[in-house]
Amino acid sequence: MSVNTIPTHPGAAPVLQAHSVCKSFGGIEVLKCIDLEVVQGETVVILGPSGSGKSTFLRCINLLERPDGGRILVGGSDVGFRVSGDRLHELSGKELARRRSRIGMVFQQFNLFSHRTVMENLTEGPIGILRMNKKEARERASKLLAQVGLAGREKAYPRQLSGGQQQRVAIARALAMRPMLMLFDEPTSALDPELVGEVLNTMRDLSNEGLTMVVVTHEIAFAREAADRVIFMDGGVVVEEGTPAQVIDNPQNPRTQAFLARFADHQ
Amino acid sequence: MTQTNRGPDIETAVRRKHPGRWLAAAIVAVLLAQFVQFLVTNPRFEWGVVASYLRSESIIRGLGLTLALTVIAMVIGIALGILLAVGRLSENPLVKSVSATYVWFFRGTPTLIQLIFFYNLAALLPELSLGIPFGPAFFQVDTNAVITPLLAAILGLGLNEGAYMAEIIRGGLLSVDPGQREAGQSLGMTGLRVMVRVILPQAMRFIVPPTGNQVISMVKATALVSVIALSDLLYSAQAIYNRTFQTIPLLIVACIWYLAITSLLYIGQYFVERHYGRSTRRARTSFWEFLRIRPRTPGIAAASSSKDDL
Numbered sequence: 001m002s003v004n005t006i007p008t009h010p011g012a013a014p015v016l017q018a019h020s021v022c023k024s025f026g027g028i029e030v031l032k033c034i035d036l037e038v039v040q041g042e043t044v045v046i047l048g049p050s051g052s053g054k055s056t057f058l059r060c061i062n063l064l065e066r067p068d069g070g071r072i073l074v075g076g077s078d079v080g081f082r083v084s085g086d087r088l089h090e091l092s093g094k095e096l097a098r099r100r101s102r103i104g105m106v107f108q109q110f111n112l113f114s115h116r117t118v119m120e121n122l123t124e125g126p127i128g129i130l131r132m133n134k135k136e137a138r139e140r141a142s143k144l145l146a147q148v149g150l151a152g153r154e155k156a157y158p159r160q161l162s163g164g165q166q167q168r169v170a171i172a173r174a175l176a177m178r179p180m181l182m183l184f185d186e187p188t189s190a191l192d193p194e195l196v197g198e199v200l201n202t203m204r205d206l207s208n209e210g211l212t213m214v215v216v217t218h219e220i221a222f223a224r225e226a227a228d229r230v231i232f233m234d235g236g237v238v239v240e241e242g243t244p245a246q247v248i249d250n251p252q253n254p255r256t257q258a259f260l261a262r263f264a265d266h267q
Numbered sequence: 268m269t270q271t272n273r274g275p276d277i278e279t280a281v282r283r284k285h286p287g288r289w290l291a292a293a294i295v296a297v298l299l300a301q302f303v304q305f306l307v308t309n310p311r312f313e314w315g316v317v318a319s320y321l322r323s324e325s326i327i328r329g330l331g332l333t334l335a336l337t338v339i340a341m342v343i344g345i346a347l348g349i350l351l352a353v354g355r356l357s358e359n360p361l362v363k364s365v366s367a368t369y370v371w372f373f374r375g376t377p378t379l380i381q382l383i384f385f386y387n388l389a390a391l392l393p394e395l396s397l398g399i400p401f402g403p404a405f406f407q408v409d410t411n412a413v414i415t416p417l418l419a420a421i422l423g424l425g426l427n428e429g430a431y432m433a434e435i436i437r438g439g440l441l442s443v444d445p446g447q448r449e450a451g452q453s454l455g456m457t458g459l460r461v462m463v464r465v466i467l468p469q470a471m472r473f474i475v476p477p478t479g480n481q482v483i484s485m486v487k488a489t490a491l492v493s494v495i496a497l498s499d500l501l502y503s504a505q506a507i508y509n510r511t512f513q514t515i516p517l518l519i520v521a522c523i524w525y526l527a528i529t530s531l532l533y534i535g536q537y538f539v540e541r542h543y544g545r546s547t548r549r550a551r552t553s554f555w556e557f558l559r560i561r562p563r564t565p566g567i568a569a570a571s572s573s574k575d576d577l
Contacts, residue, residue: 062453093458094457097455100454100455104453107446107449114469125456129456
């Protein structure tokens with residue numbers, strides 16, 4: 001399968017390069033040779049029915065799942081491997097952790113550290129891993145909170161926040177690490193319908209500011225507005241790829257058409 | 268709104284009668300009265316003897332040893348339990364099976380036998396040495412000089428406790444949502460850091476309540492060391508009644524002290540549990556509620572309520 005990078009950001013450096021990524025669970029092929037290249041500043045939205053492998057692919061990027069084959073480069077280097085001779089060698093846990101710290105991830109279930117306050121969630125990485133000065137880390141955390149519309153909630157515990165607020169804290173926590181790439185794994189799927197908008201707005205702002213993002217979602221409207229490129233996955237393969245206008249408004253493949261038709265009523 | 272006359276109302280409903288409760292209460296009251304009469308009128312209790320020995324020097328010294336053994340065995344047990352629990356959850360197959368075998372062996376044999384075994388270790392290994400197997404020894408000592416009854420007791424109780432604590436801690440670690448580990452990993456934490464900063468602190472509220480029970484059990488389990496002639500609380504009481512034949516009064520002396528310690532621990536357990544439950548929304552139970560209705564595994568209840576919070 002070829003890499004059909006549409007030059008929405010001409011000349012920008014590639015941040016993510018995935019080549020022939022394969023993954024099986026118990027003999028079932030979930031990913032069949034996925035290729036994807038994402039350049040600096042680009043927002044790529046991956047659409048597809050449940051079980052199409054899109055979340056698995058996202059989790060392969062920061063090695064929460066280890067692909068069975070293929071190669072994934074973030075910022076030009078393999079996430080969990082070093083090259084020696086003509087083979088890849090698995091990195092130590094410490095080195096893997098360091099490379100992962102450059103990739104932010106936002107989860108469907110938020111996964112905020114529930115025993116820590118919002119401020120502690122936001123400074124755990126910068127202070128504990130990036131060894132940032134404490135005062136600096138706290139100031140930056142407060143700025144990020146303001147950026148996601150939660151100024152002044154530093155002392156709250158996650159359980160005291162609504163789902164939408166928790167997810168925005170989770171976005172701020174990932175941003176606090178100054179990632180070169182942000183992965184969003186169905187960030188609004190666990191939210192009550194009236195809370196989805198606030199999270200999508202935050203993500204749209206980040207996209208406009210030029211953050212490099214890969215978003216797995218079911219929010220077609222978000223994909224249309226914020227994506228530079230839309231990937232439609234089904235059955236572990238990329239079925240269709242292009243601008244939102246091409247894939248969402250004028251899908252060519254019958255599987256894409258069938259999938260989008262189900263959302264048509266809501267548009 | 269409620270003023271319109273709609274007929275009968277729940278507010279004024281006649282409450283159900285509970286005649287069975289009154290009957291049961293009456294039976295219990297009679298039995299209790301008989302028991303009190305038995306305690307007071309039976310001269311063989313020799314309450315005067317109980318009172319005179321309650322704070323005698325050798326009993327207090329025995330009590331001290333019982334408390335010291337409890338603390339030391341629990342410290343060893345918890346430390347060992349953490350290592351074994353992490354070992355059992357490790358991806359390293361060797362560490363995993365070594366930990367599992369340890370837990371299997373120490374949980375599968377009686378504590379009493381383990382104690383006697385350590386006490387008699389010299390019969391199996393006359394000398395302890397450190398060296399290369401089948402090769403030279405760097406260091407060699409007489410087993411009987413090292414394994415005193417006290418050390419045998421500490422080893423027997425501590426190593427055995429480690430196996431039980433391992434299972435409690437493993438259960439606690441598994442109760443933490445796997446998403447927490449992934450969140451830590453995606454921030455760039457190493458496995459050890461995720462364990463120390465993310466998983467263990469959240470596992471504490473599943474681990475602490477059963478550990479409190481283990482401490483209370485340990486207070487009583489230390490009585491086993493009396494078989495290896497270590498003068499703990501029970502042995503001290505036995506030493507006296509072997510001379511004076513006041514068996515029952517001295518056993519009561521021992522029981523009063525065991526009850527006193529376990530009651531104090533029970534109160535302590537309430538406050539420790541309340542402390543670790545602070546980050547869940549679950550309403551605080553008052554101490555009296557805690558005494559009356561104690562859910563068998565409060566951690567599980569807390570877990571499900573915190574899931575709902577998400």
